[in-house]
Amino acid sequence: MNAAKLNWLRAGVLGANDGIISVAVVLVSIVGVLSHDKLILVGISAIFAGAISMAIGEYISVSAQRDAEIANNSVEHTNPIHAAISSFASFVSGAIIPLLFAILFESAIAIAVAVIVALILTTAISVRVGRSKLGRQLLRNVVGGGVAMGLGVTLNALFGTF
Secondary structure (H helix, E strand, O other): OOHHHHHHHHHHHHHHHHHHHHHHHHHHHHOOOOOHHHHHHHHHHHHHHHHHHHHHHHHHHHHHHHHHHHHOOOOOOOOHHHHHHHHHHHHHHHHHHHHHHHHHHOOHHHHHHHHHHHHHHHHHHHHHHHOOOHHHHHHHHHHHHHHHHHHHHHHHHHHOOO
16 A cells, blocks of 8 residues: 555544544533533534644644655655645544434433444444454554543533533
């Protein structure tokens, strides 16, 4: 697999997983505490804040990588604008999943189930495109997402009376 395809895969999977997990943690920490309208507003705000952060971070890191490639007279150059757009779009596509389940069910359990399924799907896509093994990646994604959501639920339990 060439460097451009690996960068696309990394940015896409990282963006989607980050969107899924980041927004899910925000939502499970506030679901049941805020009104339905405020839950939606917080979810949308979390999506755009995260997507913008991912895009800018990806642009900066890929620009630095490209500068190093140019300095080393590399033939192949990465494109920071493409990487930024990919990260933004991937984050939003992943983040929509927990937001939709929060809107439809207003339940931390429903959000968690949707997130686990989404993480399984992003892992399967990553494994297929990257031609790697499923086991460790699946365990890493699902456990990592579960721990993050568990921390969000803990925050809700501790401070859920705001």
